[in-house]
Amino acid sequence: MKVLEERIRKEGLILSDTVLKVDSFLNHQVDTGLALQTGREFKEVFGHLPVTKILTVEASGIQFAMAAGIAFSVPFIYAKKKKAVTLSEDVYSAPVHSFTRGEDYQISISQKYLGPEDKVLIVDDFLATGAALVGLADIVEQSGAQLLGVGCVIEKSFQEGRSLLEKRGIAVHALARISSMAPGEVHFIANEELIKESAGC
């Protein structure tokens, strides 16, 4: 997604070779039009699949799940992050380790909103270590729903997230794929072809 790569070049704040801040237009202040456009892009890629629900995790996935929900005309669910989930709650949950914050938390969704009849597209802002996305994939598995793919806005391709997901047979698409970065410079991978043939798992 060229316009996204341009915005990252212009407005992204690269603090180190792993830390990129995009909070002027994606995940603190949000360019509403650009967010909407990410939804249309995900529709381009996954639109041939019978998606019934979009799944993301709070908070910074919500605007992109909303955009995808609009493009697909389906509801979205955002998993909650908590320090701990009590066993009494009727939730699907998965542990996630945040490398950024050096802490563990649980993500969970109510069992009421996902079941074997659902076909799910997971959407999030970043794909890096893949920790949160693998947790979301676990939740889909627990629910018995079918996972049709993962769509991310920005991928740090030099981290292991994509390979963790692809090893599980999950189709992954990222709108901007960063191959390397350092303060003052960022390099992108030319995006893959539409993954219509391989999507679905």
Place this chain on the structure above:
Amino acid sequence: MKVLEERIRKEGLILSDTVLKVDSFLNHQVDTGLALQTGREFKEVFGHLPVTKILTVEASGIQFAMAAGIAFSVPFIYAKKKKAVTLSEDVYSAPVHSFTRGEDYQISISQKYLGPEDKVLIVDDFLATGAALVGLADIVEQSGAQLLGVGCVIEKSFQEGRSLLEKRGIAVHALARISSMAPGEVHFIANEELIKESAGC
């Protein structure tokens, strides 16, 4: 907003005379079409005002701020919730007491994204005690921006949030105003007229 009142009647889970859960369609699983419609409703009410930014707080305000951002064609900002804000950060912040969780936290936004040139509409899912919304209003004040109004999806009119805001001269509009509720029943206040005349402060 009739369709919203109907959904609350049908799908809202009233756990006590103060606790209403709407997580099947508003703030866990989200009916994308309904969320979009809330944005159009806020545009109906506040659309004559020169709004430059929508402001909300993570996480459950995001989908409604996004909807309002779409309707107004402006960016939105979501304040972050933290236990504590370090003084070194260049943020506007305000303390908030959560009555639901019995804890205090800070909400904050980067100083980069709000300034005296901005005209702000605050949007959130619930107006009850008003704690988070008063905090957001404080943040707007710190930034020197002009606060044009507050739009909420659901108001618990039997709590003091609205009067706290109106005392400060802030125009408030809620799409569904609950006058009272108890398990199995909910009563709404017929909504006010469009507040075009009084909006702006």
